[in-house]
Amino acid sequence: AQTVTQSQPEMSVQEAETVTLSCTYDTSESDYYLFWYKQPPSRQMILVIRQEAYKQQNATENRFSVNFQKAAKSFSLKISDSQLGDAAMYFCAYRRPGLGQNFVFGPGTRLSVLP
Amino acid sequence: DAGVTQSPTHLIKTRGQQVTLRCSPKSGHDTVSWYQQALGQGPQFIFQYYEEEERQRGNFPDRFSGHQFPNYSSELNVNALLLGDSALYLCASSLLALEQYFGPGTRLTVT
Numbered sequence: 616a617q618t619v620t621q622s623q624p625e626m627s628v629q630e631a632e633t634v635t636l637s638c639t640y641d642t643s644e645s646d647y648y649l650f651w652y653k654q655p656p657s658r659q660m661i662l663v664i665r666q667e668a669y670k671q672q673n674a675t676e677n678r679f680s681v682n683f684q685k686a687a688k689s690f691s692l693k694i695s696d697s698q699l700g701d702a703a704m705y706f707c708a709y710r711r712p713g714l715g716q717n718f719v720f721g722p723g724t725r726l727s728v729l730p
Numbered sequence: 731d732a733g734v735t736q737s738p739t740h741l742i743k744t745r746g747q748q749v750t751l752r753c754s755p756k757s758g759h760d761t762v763s764w765y766q767q768a769l770g771q772g773p774q775f776i777f778q779y780y781e782e783e784e785r786q787r788g789n790f791p792d793r794f795s796g797h798q799f800p801n802y803s804s805e806l807n808v809n810a811l812l813l814g815d816s817a818l819y820l821c822a823s824s825l826l827a828l829e830q831y832f833g834p835g836t837r838l839t840v841t
Binding site: 619652657658659660661662665706708716717718719720721722723 | 763765770771772773774775778786788818820822829830831832833834835837
């Protein structure tokens with residue numbers, strides 16, 4: 616079974632600075648998807664970024680980028696120019712391709728942004 | 731375009747009771763998945779519905795059951811509630827089961 620680990624229960628960053636959240640996963644599959652979701656106090660899970668395992672290029676979405684190391688099974692999220700609105704729980708998730716595949720989530724990292 | 735909606739927002743039940751949670755998927759989506767998120771943890775997959783059938787199920791007992799209607803909306807039923815069933819229940823919808831869009835969740839408290 617696939618597992619996702621986030622070793623940082625809590626992180627903090629100064630506003631406008633950069634922070635990196637770590638994620639590792641375990642799978643025997645060669646093709647899969649990885650995601651970062653954000654969950655603010657409103658509880659709504661919001662997709663931040665997605666990475667396909669077959670793509671070598673790291674995904675980027677505005678201030679959010681990932682460092683995908685397939686051999687090391689590592690998938691970290693970098694948030695640049697941190698904003699107060701970035702404060703939330705961040706979940707790393709894994710999903711196999713194909714219909715009917717569910718997400719496997721990590722335990723989450725709580726990010727605080729200090730003014 | 732309405733996103734995923736869930737009702738009710740909060741719910742308090744007593745041990746042994748039964749509860750039904752509801753989810754309306756994002757417009758155009760045909761697949762609904764349910765997750766349980768205990769306090770301080772990541773969401774755990776319960777099951778997924780597609781074409782009104784349960785397509786996949788996580789490691790949850792038979793007390794957890796569901797249904798999908800022809801309009802793609804879905805219900806999650808939990809029988810014989812336990813204190814450990816207290817959690818945030820998230821519904822997610824998708825088309826072709828790629829990206830999942832989550833609803834705001836239903837907070838269930840079992841006393």
